[in-house]
Amino acid sequence: MKILVIEDDVTTGDYIAHGLREEGHTVDLIANGRDGLIQATTTAYDILIVDRMLPDLDGISIIKTLRGAKNLTPAIFLTSLGGVDDRIDGLNAGGDDYLVKPFAFGELSARVAALARRPQMQEQESTLNAGDLTMDLLRRKVTRAGVEIDLLPREFALLEHFLRRKGRVQTRTMLLESVWDISFDPQTNVVETHISRLRAKVDKPFDKELIKTVRGSGYRIEE
């Protein structure tokens, strides 16, 4: 994918660009707001990663200007501000996702992947599969290797979330946001505990592990 990173801090910018290139993306890195806006309007990108506080022109103005010009390239805001208002301001300006600094690269990478393939999520399916596991969305039943697995509603939702995003890493914060609608970071490791509960039902009684831990990022179900 072709990604534009507008970030004025050299260390962070290089780190992001380097990481994304290692994942096989083409990355342009720009350190100032006005040049970033010009670059974004003159070249077609798949994803924009924009810092909110930039010299010359701030991130919010860049995305507002682009949206005003009917440029709908998915955009992720990077920000030092994590307040509720800041988040809402960012999303209202036309941002698609919002990442508060400091963040691990895994978090950004997972969100880039999520944004890039977002349209696929619109598909209407009645069953979801992964290996020998089948989820029947209409009858709300999960079976693995012919054995029915009894899941609580939220465990079902968590597994469904992974199955709909097969192969893509889901970070703790992404899971909190989409499964529980929680957009702040609880101090307790709640996600880990829910995952381990799900694993106890879905993975433990069987040979092969379906829900994989991705070190430093999150979890995913293999395709």
Added chain:
Amino acid sequence: MKPTLPDFRKFLRSTPLRLTAGLVALFALVSLISLGATYLIVRDSIDSAMQDDIELELSVFEETETATELGELVKARANGIDPEQRIISYITPRGRHFGNGVIPEARDKFRIVRLSGDDDRHEGNYLVRGEDMHGGLLAIAISREQIDDLGELFVNILLLSLLPTTLIAFTAGILIARRSAQRIDAVNSTLNRLAEGDLSARVSTLSGRADDVSAIAEQVDRMATAQQSSVEALKQVSADIAHDLKTPIQRVSVLLSQASETPDLPARLEDILAQAGQETQGIVATFQSLLQIAQIEGGSPKGRFKPVDLGALAATFVEVYEPNAEESGHILIADLPAIGTCIVSGEQVLLGQLIANLIENAMRHTPSGSQIEVRARTLGQKIELTIADTGPGIPADERQNVLRRLYRLEQSRTTPGNGLGLSLVAVIAELHDADLELGSNHPGLSVKIVFDSASDHTSVPTL
């Protein structure tokens, strides 16, 4: 706008109306006193003139030698006198009556007597004086009609001058009071908006002369402008600090993660790097909480408030924390009402954070085996959210302290946490105009938060 009864009561209590009433009352009292005094002086002078008159009359009759002579003189004098004005009467020792009317016994001193003649001819009040003369009783009475008329005259003057003056003064007072009430209301509503966090509120459009009210309005505006710019400065400073501190923290976490990706890293170094990473996260969490508290206190406008189902929100968090509670041996119980019954107006993310902080706080500070109960219920127009545990609780004299920033109980020094959880809860509760109450759960801590219900909101809850 139709004035309601409380409006009217408020209006009656307004300063201009009270001043008007006071002034009118004072004016009426002074007029009353001065008119009364004038009346008394005039009356006394007429009275003494009448007394002199009677004395003079009596002295004329003293010239006579015998009762018969006196009787004849009385008869002669009384003949041409209208008894309505003056009555002269002499009763001889033998009981014969001379004069133009009968006067009841009145000797030596002046008396005021009410006479009612058979023919109505001399009904009314008279000043009477009698004197023994030649064995009989000579009495003279002068009508006090003049003085009675004077009283009426003064009452009329009073009514004619005082009543219209009072009415005019009152009407003018009410008009002025209403006008100034509008001006004061403008100032009041601006102050309310400022208190609710709308720092752009100004009185400015206050109409009318430059008087003390408009001077206050100007002061309010000036104060609001100063407050707005200092809040904006504070916001700018927090944003700057956030940026200037978070960028290096971001770099540190970048460097740490790069270091941990080094191939063939000794296990010990890997541990150290992981620990450093965790410490960085701790710094960020503390920093983020402080920043958030400052942002909320800095006057986060309430314009973004939406109806939030507090019961449903609490249910979500009970569900989120349930596995962790079970793992740490806590019993997490929910006593929550049906969806759609506990609606408050607020910011869902912050309310969620409030509930999460209270549950985490309870889990952190109570031993394994403790019970943590999350309750929500509707009480009339109020909604009560309670998170109660059966742990060691907080001593009564420490309960206010734990709401302070970075304050930690001595017994909690060794448990994780940054001492900001409850301060954030307090700030969020205050933002929502909710009363926060730390009490005892006998045993344990009970945190009760009482919100205003928003159930009569016309909009549909967003949750």
